[in-house]
Amino acid sequence: MKHLRERDEEGEQSLQRFHVTAERVDRRDRVLLKNEEERSVFEEVFDRQTLMILYSMSNNGLFSYLNGAISSGKEARVYWGVDEKNANVAVKIYLVASSDYKKRLHYVVGDPRFRKIRKDSRGIAELWARKEFINLQQAEMAGVRVPHPRAFEGNVLVMDFVGEDGIRAPRLYETKVTKSDYESIIRQLRLLYSKAKLVHCDISEFNILKLGGEIILFDFGSGVSIEHPSADEYLKRDIGNLNRFFSKQGIRTITEEKLFARISGKRERKIEATGAEQ
Numbered sequence: 001m002k003h004l005r006e007r008d009e010e011g012e013q014s015l016q017r018f019h020v021t022a023e024r025v026d027r028r029d030r031v032l033l034k035n036e037e038e039r040s041v042f043e044e045v046f047d048r049q050t051l052m053i054l055y056s057m058s059n060n061g062l063f064s065y066l067n068g069a070i071s072s073g074k075e076a077r078v079y080w081g082v083d084e085k086n087a088n089v090a091v092k093i094y095l096v097a098s099s100d101y102k103k104r105l106h107y108v109v110g111d112p113r114f115r116k117i118r119k120d121s122r123g124i125a126e127l128w129a130r131k132e133f134i135n136l137q138q139a140e141m142a143g144v145r146v147p148h149p150r151a152f153e154g155n156v157l158v159m160d161f162v163g164e165d166g167i168r169a170p171r172l173y174e175t176k177v178t179k180s181d182y183e184s185i186i187r188q189l190r191l192l193y194s195k196a197k198l199v200h201c202d203i204s205e206f207n208i209l210k211l212g213g214e215i216i217l218f219d220f221g222s223g224v225s226i227e228h229p230s231a232d233e234y235l236k237r238d239i240g241n242l243n244r245f246f247s248k249q250g251i252r253t254i255t256e257e258k259l260f261a262r263i264s265g266k267r268e269r270k271i272e273a274t275g276a277e278q
């Protein structure tokens with residue numbers, strides 16, 4: 001049993017440590033974001049723990065500063081960061097306060113890679129960052145073109161920035177698409193299924209980038225193992241979304257049944273259009 005005074009001193013010291021860290025975080029906020037306006041949004045949106053994580057990542061050299069938000073969704077914000085070597089990185093921060101996660105838990109439950117999950121809001125945000133990181137790694141190792149994942153910590157994921165001079169590459173719907181784009185996506189989905197053993201689960205013209213004519217798949221947070229009980233159903237939905245977009249652009253598409261067989265390597269059979277929207 002420690003002496004009471006000793007414990008008081010310990011308490012006092014840890015309180016002091018907390019104040020020092022809190023001050024450092026405040027200072028670091030100023031360093032992380034140079035733009036005044038962005039900074040106040042930043043402080044409003046993110047909790048202290050997220051700021052601490054960003055601070056620690058920046059200390060570890062993952063980025064020197066953040067240049068501003070590329071996108072602010074309901075579940076995550078993506079920032080354009082710059083690392084020590086002046087290379088651009090994308091920093092995706094999952095929002096701890098988002099209420100939308102619960103609706104998407106079915107992309108985790110049933111995936112044998114994630115058996116134990118924390119269901120509190122920080123736990124879920126951290127799970128999405130970890131899951132997206134792992135999915136990107138698995139996809140990259142299989143030869144799928146994705147933004148290279150650099151690191152993750154807590155609810156923050158750092159990956160290569162896809163674009164030039166800090167301008168992100170256009171998403172598929174912002175470009176003029178060709179038959180060869182369609183074929184390239186099919187090839188990538190096949191690799192994803194057969195080698196990475198994953199289904200993306202959120203394929204749409206909004207989650208595919210095109211840089212110098214090259215197709216890059218991203219936004220892998222929802223991706224599931226092909227062993228997930230609903231993996232094939234999700235794949236069919238991805239195929240439906242893909243075909244719907246390309247048909248609208250006047251490109252002749254392969255039937256959904258054939259595409260399912262081609263991507264999954266499973267026997268061709270009649271499939272029902274799910275009609276599911278993202």
Ligand SMILES: Nc1ncnc2c1ncn2[C@@H]1O[C@H](COP(=O)(O)OP(=O)(O)OP(=O)(O)O)[C@@H](O)[C@H]1O
Pocket residue numbers: 070071073074075076077078090092147159160161162163168169171206207218219220
């Ligand atoms: N690695 C990257 N390089 C460049 N831009 C990126 C990168 N990752 C994401 N972005 C940009 O940020 C946007 C949002 O990213 P992402 O789709 O991963 O997040 P999200 O929160 O799921 O968004 P949404 O709900 O809009 O799908 C993308 O549409 C893209 O413009």
Ligand SMILES: [Mg+2]
Pocket residue numbers: 206207219
């Ligand atoms: Mg997206």
